[in-house]
Amino acid sequence: MKVKACIYTDAGKKRAVNQDSSLIKVASAGKMGRISFVAVCDGMGGLSKGEVASCKAIRTLENWFHEELSLMLGIDEDKIWDVIEISWRRLLADINRDIRRYGKHRGICLGTTLTALLQIGRKYMLMNVGDSRIYLVSRKDVQKITHDQSLVQSKIDSGVMLENEVQNSQERNVLLQCLGHGSVPQPQIIRGDIRMSTTVVACSDGLWKTISEKELFRALCPQMCVTSEDMLEECKKLTMTAIDRKEQDNITVAAMCLEY
Template identity: 30%
Template sequence: MWFKVVSNKGKIRDSNEDNYYIKSSINFLMVADGMGGHAAGEVASQIAVETCKKFDFDLTNPLATLKKLTQAINQKIINESNQVAAYQGMGTTFVAALLVNDCLYYVNLGDSRIYVFKNQKGELTKLSRDHSLVENLLREGKITEKEAFNHPRKNIVTQALGLEKKLDIDSGSYKLAADDYLLLCTDGLTDMIPRGKIENYFNEYSDPELLSKNLLAGALTAGGADNITFIVAGQNEN
């Protein structure tokens, strides 16, 4: 499996509180978008990375192991928050995926996302479900996708790791075709570029390097209002 990674602090933020991790030996990948004052967001997303690095993955039950990992990260962030006053209230989004025998397994907490681009159809589909105020309105049919993209409160998440012990983990699986692409990203990308335009980038640039450069350029040109982190991945060698 191949991977292309971009992580950029954007045009507005002073630091980058996003983090990512790839374990290529088991086709595992994750991104996390930290939140909290005094750089605590960066601490929370880094805890997610460090926990992933040390975690003992059970590939015989991918979804269960991803959920166990998510719970472990959540507890470690809570523990750290309780020990350091400056870290109280810190949290992070978390989206992670495992590819096992052409089947993609994923978990998600917050508003970072995982998409699959179907090369044969030229279609980009969001697999994950956001834990956000706007996603709830969208699912209830109260707003359109365009209204969701432009909503003034689209940055409000309803769940993230480190905020409470009880988690409503979004999870699922998806059978990948050999030429499908994956996109894992923080909202620094999707808040700047609507889904249809991201889909256009995938259709226009088959080379992962060019695709990644243009996705970043598009997000920065649109304002770069947040940290921008994403992983583009696929099974075929490029």
């Protein structure tokens, strides 16, 4: 398997500080082949020091990838995902505790979303807290595989609100869960298979609020991702389109094209 990857981020025209943080890691895992890991965290703009919260989460994930995951790769393939899930849940508790401790010592509230996907072979697992998103873009279609933990999404799920009402809702930025602001969140954790060449796209809400799935497909389907530079240019174009459409939030998009 070959992996091409890039990250593009922009503070936007309104915010002085970019409170998004992100990472992509690719490594060789012996008999398991190449493994890849992508994550995006969006510091909460309504709270102080959102950039500190998102950076803390990303740095913790990075350390986990280098230190803990490497020790797990010798585990039987039938059991490794259970072990990783247990590790992730502990990791989220640690991040939540550390961010809350930082805020308590300084008398401030801060928090962050977190969405991440780990790929090993043709399998993946993701975890999600908040409303950053992950899409899988194949040669045929695009699939959103995260589920927003937000007030408007809960109203859509219960039939109280329609999808086309979200854009004008005053509640569209209200999260039901985040890291660092309250008790340990209950993450969405799911597992799946990657059956063909696919581009994994992780992004903050600054991108997906104004960019359609059709536009994501046209820009980042595997057949368009010839080089990492091509991918970076397409991510930049998507970001500029979002800004042109009056998106005022920070925007981050991290993309990995997995070629099987």
